[in-house]
Amino acid sequence: MKQLRSPEPQQTPRGGVRLKIDGLDVTVDAGTSVLEAARFLGLEIPTLCHVDGLSAYGGCRLCVVEIGKGDKARLVSSCTYPAEDGLVARTNTKRVVRTRKMLIELLVSIAPSSKVIQDLAARFGVQKCRFKPKYEDCILCGLCVRMCQEQMMSGAIDFVGRGQKRRITTPFDKKSELCRTCGGCMYICPVCTLRCQGPSAPTDVCGSCVCMEPTCIEKFDDYMCYLGPTGVCGTCVSEGKKVEGSGGDKELCHTANTTQQRQP
Amino acid sequence: MIKALKNPADLAKLKVSLLAERDPKRICISVCGGTGCRASESALLIEAMESEVAKQGLKGKVDVKATGCHGFCEHGPVVVVTPKEIFYERVKPSDAAEIVGETVIKNNILDRLLYADLMSGDKILSEGEIPFYKKQRRRILAQNRLIDPTRIGDYIALEGYGALVKALTQMTPEAVIEEVKKSGLRGRGGAGFPTGFKWEFCRRAKGDDKHIICNGDEGDPGAYMDRSVLEGNPHSVIEGMMIGAYAIGARRGFVYVRTEYPLAVGNLRIALDQARQRGILGKNILGSKFSFDIEIERGAGAFVCGEETGLIASVEGRKGEPRQRPPFPTSKGLWGKPTNINNVETWANIPLIVNRGASWYSKIGTEGSKGTKIFSLVGKVNNTGLVEVPMGATLREIVYDIGGGIKGGGDFKAIQTGGPSGGCIPRHLLDLPIDYESLSKAGSIMGSGGMIVMDDATCMVDVSKYFLNFLRDESCGRCLSCREGTARLYEIVERISEGKGSEGDLDLIEELAHVVKDASLCGLGQTAPNPVLSTLRYFRREYEAHIKDKRCPAGVCKALIQYVIDAEKCIGCLICLKQCPVQAVTGEIKKPHKIDSDKCIRCGVCVDVCKPKAVFVV
Numbered sequence: 001m002k003q004l005r006s007p008e009p010q011q012t013p014r015g016g017v018r019l020k021i022d023g024l025d026v027t028v029d030a031g032t033s034v035l036e037a038a039r040f041l042g043l044e045i046p047t048l049c050h051v052d053g054l055s056a057y058g059g060c061r062l063c064v065v066e067i068g069k070g071d072k073a074r075l076v077s078s079c080t081y082p083a084e085d086g087l088v089a090r091t092n093t094k095r096v097v098r099t100r101k102m103l104i105e106l107l108v109s110i111a112p113s114s115k116v117i118q119d120l121a122a123r124f125g126v127q128k129c130r131f132k133p134k135y136e137d138c139i140l141c142g143l144c145v146r147m148c149q150e151q152m153m154s155g156a157i158d159f160v161g162r163g164q165k166r167r168i169t170t171p172f173d174k175k176s177e178l179c180r181t182c183g184g185c186m187y188i189c190p191v192c193t194l195r196c197q198g199p200s201a202p203t204d205v206c207g208s209c210v211c212m213e214p215t216c217i218e219k220f221d222d223y224m225c226y227l228g229p230t231g232v233c234g235t236c237v238s239e240g241k242k243v244e245g246s247g248g249d250k251e252l253c254h255t256a257n258t259t260q261q262r263q264p
Numbered sequence: 265m266i267k268a269l270k271n272p273a274d275l276a277k278l279k280v281s282l283l284a285e286r287d288p289k290r291i292c293i294s295v296c297g298g299t300g301c302r303a304s305e306s307a308l309l310i311e312a313m314e315s316e317v318a319k320q321g322l323k324g325k326v327d328v329k330a331t332g333c334h335g336f337c338e339h340g341p342v343v344v345v346t347p348k349e350i351f352y353e354r355v356k357p358s359d360a361a362e363i364v365g366e367t368v369i370k371n372n373i374l375d376r377l378l379y380a381d382l383m384s385g386d387k388i389l390s391e392g393e394i395p396f397y398k399k400q401r402r403r404i405l406a407q408n409r410l411i412d413p414t415r416i417g418d419y420i421a422l423e424g425y426g427a428l429v430k431a432l433t434q435m436t437p438e439a440v441i442e443e444v445k446k447s448g449l450r451g452r453g454g455a456g457f458p459t460g461f462k463w464e465f466c467r468r469a470k471g472d473d474k475h476i477i478c479n480g481d482e483g484d485p486g487a488y489m490d491r492s493v494l495e496g497n498p499h500s501v502i503e504g505m506m507i508g509a510y511a512i513g514a515r516r517g518f519v520y521v522r523t524e525y526p527l528a529v530g531n532l533r534i535a536l537d538q539a540r541q542r543g544i545l546g547k548n549i550l551g552s553k554f555s556f557d558i559e560i561e562r563g564a565g566a567f568v569c570g571e572e573t574g575l576i577a578s579v580e581g582r583k584g585e586p587r588q589r590p591p592f593p594t595s596k597g598l599w600g601k602p603t604n605i606n607n608v609e610t611w612a613n614i615p616l617i618v619n620r621g622a623s624w625y626s627k628i629g630t631e632g633s634k635g636t637k638i639f640s641l642v643g644k645v646n647n648t649g650l651v652e653v654p655m656g657a658t659l660r661e662i663v664y665d666i667g668g669g670i671k672g673g674g675d676f677k678a679i680q681t682g683g684p685s686g687g688c689i690p691r692h693l694l695d696l697p698i699d700y701e702s703l704s705k706a707g708s709i710m711g712s713g714g715m716i717v718m719d720d721a722t723c724m725v726d727v728s729k730y731f732l733n734f735l736r737d738e739s740c741g742r743c744l745s746c747r748e749g750t751a752r753l754y755e756i757v758e759r760i761s762e763g764k765g766s767e768g769d770l771d772l773i774e775e776l777a778h779v780v781k782d783a784s785l786c787g788l789g790q791t792a793p794n795p796v797l798s799t800l801r802y803f804r805r806e807y808e809a810h811i812k813d814k815r816c817p818a819g820v821c822k823a824l825i826q827y828v829i830d831a832e833k834c835i836g837c838l839i840c841l842k843q844c845p846v847q848a849v850t851g852e853i854k855k856p857h858k859i860d861s862d863k864c865i866r867c868g869v870c871v872d873v874c875k876p877k878a879v880f881v882v
Contacts, residue, residue, distance in 0.1 A: 060744050061783040077588070077783075095782060099745075102779040103744055106748045131752050163747065166741030
């Protein structure tokens with residue numbers, strides 16, 4: 001692996017920091033995270049709530065690395081921990097591996113139907129889940145919140161509540177005026193293929209998916225899907241429409257897809 | 265119009281004139297006005313006392329003072345008549361007339377209101393002789409009983425703001441920091457970081473605009489030390505913060521206090537207003553170049569906002585969620601400016617250190633932990649209340665000498681220290697000297713100083729279930745490990761307490777608990793498994809009894825117990841039959857009753873009402 005070693009600098013460049021990851025020296029700009037430094041070296045650290053282009057959040061904790069020595073050794077999330085001069089980080093210690101596996105097990109228990117999570121489990125050798133599965137879709141990774149805020153410049157959704165009551169929604173659970181129904185939240189979501197568009201009981205079947213007729217063109221005189229082929233997102237189709245037989249007369253209803261995934 | 269003090273000499277003059285007004289022989293009736301005593305009608309008592317003094321023609325001759333918390337909350341409301349230091353306990357508003365008529369006018373002591381020794385039953389006259397107070401070493405709480413927190417004059421008369429003057433006139437900021445460093449004072453909020461070093465980091469941080477914060481977000485169930493200091497002696501915290509601001513170079517201070525503490529917020533607001541009127545807070549304090557002011561920031565009661573970065577987010581008006589450190593608040597805190605956060609009790613220690621010097625301060629304590637620490641002693645102990653002891657005092661001293669032993673004659677089982685993220689310390693460690701290191705070695709933490717005493721009728725599985733339930737709700741929910749980990753730990757412990765646990769559960773708890781500890785971002789998550797880990801460490805057999813024998817040895821876990829009536833003891837009085845909310849008791853008058861276990865919801869009301877004690881738990 002010698003060729004991966006970054007060239008030894010004569011001295012730390014201005015504003016740069018030198019650290020050691022898995023025994024390899026690396027010099028990076030100040031403000032770089034340990035995760036970025038490790039990836040620069042080609043080291044694999046799994047992530048779930050981290051996506052380039054969005055701010056680091058440190059919620060899923062999958063990217064933990066061990067820093068420090070002896071009694072003072074501790075785990076930190078590499079996506080949020082800044083590279084510091086003289087920092088020694090290890091990405092695959094016994095403690096890291098054990099922690100990572102348990103975290104993936106917890107993720108599987110929340111959203112066993114997610115392909116992203118199942119792939120992580122397979123990749124990191126998690127073969128069983130000892131907790132009762134919840135079949136919840138949202139793992140509260142916050143990607144959609146940051147996508148909406150930072151890339152779509154909207155800020156229509158955010159976390160509310162704390163602890164067990166934490167969830168992601170629009171202000172006061174009402175349809176947000178800021179939401180342009182761009183679908184960015186669904187695009188980024190690692191758990192559901194089509195993310196629910198609003199708060200309604202999980203058992204509701206709105207049936208909007210069977211009615212694939214975009215309404216945004218009427219409303220905005222343009223397709224409002226920015227991220228995929230136009231019209232595929234499907235969220236707009238239920239906008240302002242009542243679907244017969246759905247039993248609901250909400251203006252905004254969520255896709256049936258979430259309900260289907262819920263079945264074990 | 266109150267005259268503002270223009271220089272230190274004005275303050276000294278004010279102190280002299282205040283002292284001259286005070287006749288040490290003048291009789292003063294001090295009534296505790298802390299929240300604990302207010303809960304037992306001390307506000308009414310104060311009114312009754314005042315009207316009684318007026319009625320008996322003593323107005324202007326006898327003072328009635330509503331003071332801060334005396335600490336002996338179990339025996340509240342507490343009244344002290346000075347200068348004779350007569351200590352009356354559990355005083356009712358109806359006793360006011362007698363106290364004024366007999367004790368104040370005729371100099372008679374009311375025997376029935378005196379404290380009776382727990383063992384001998386002897387009546388004790390003054391506060392200092394009561395074992396609860398005698399064994400304590402009160403530094404921070406000492407002034408609480410002498411001061412009316414709504415009058416700045418009371419504080420100034422007791423050397424108040426003397427430390428500030430000393431710091432401003434005789435010491436450089438560096439010298440103040442050096443003194444605090446030398447004193448060995450460590451953060452009283454729980455983590456125990458050396459205060460002087462924290463100040464130094466903040467002083468050295470780049471930037472002119474620096475802030476200091478007083479952390480009064482006391483969230484542990486059963487803990488109320490900070491509340492009592494803020495309620496009873498707010499000026500000591502203000503003075504500490506001012507000295508800190510001078511040392512660090514901060515211009516703005518914030519006190520973050522819970523809205524659930526209305527009296528603390530109220531008294532603090534009065535204290536700040538009075539300090540401003542006197543020119544002690546504001547621009548060019550006492551004629552110096554030092555300007556500083558304090559604002560009150562009320563918290564909404566989220567436990568996680570006691571974590572410093574969570575607290576900063578909350579002050580800034582954002583969601584109270586901790587963030588990654590580094591950068592530490594001392595370099596990048598409130599609104600990105602260097603910020604120094606200390607706990608209420610830490611700030612209250614500062615005037616003492618500056619006034620009396622570091623060597624005086626560090627005389628008591630252990631090698632690594634100096635000074636005193638206030639604990640709120642609650643649970644199954646005879647004398648619940650606030651106790652202040654030197655670092656290094658043993659748990660036995662606190663529970664038995666000061667606390668007066670276990671209530672109801674039960675046996676000591678464990679003591680829970682450090683609040684919900686602390687741990688349970690068992691009987692065999694009763695002689696453990698308390699400091700930051702020893703508690704952490706025993707699997708617990710100092711925390712902010714809550715102490716819950718448990719007797720043998722406490723089920724440790726139930727205890728850890730209680731704290732896990734608290735933590736899973738109070739976790740901010742950001743880290744998967746903390747949010748989901750505590751929820752899953754709760755799920756497993758709940759399963760065990762219902763008798764549905766299986767062999768592998770204890771291993772799974774340990775495995776998961778270590779991950780929660782390791783992987784979480786902030787102090788809340790990193791200490792969240794402590795209750796379950798410490799009970800598992802010291803009381804593993806109890807867990808095993810729940811899992812293997814499907815039995816709760818303490819008779820607490822509802823799914824594993826049955827209420828049975830002893831046919832020989834039962835007198836057939838029908839009382840339990842009538843009280844049972846689900847009609848599970850059957851029987852006829854004067855014949856032994858029976859409990860239908862299928863119907864029984866294990867509410868325990870039959871045990872409580874049975875006079876011959878015929879109902880028991882199996």
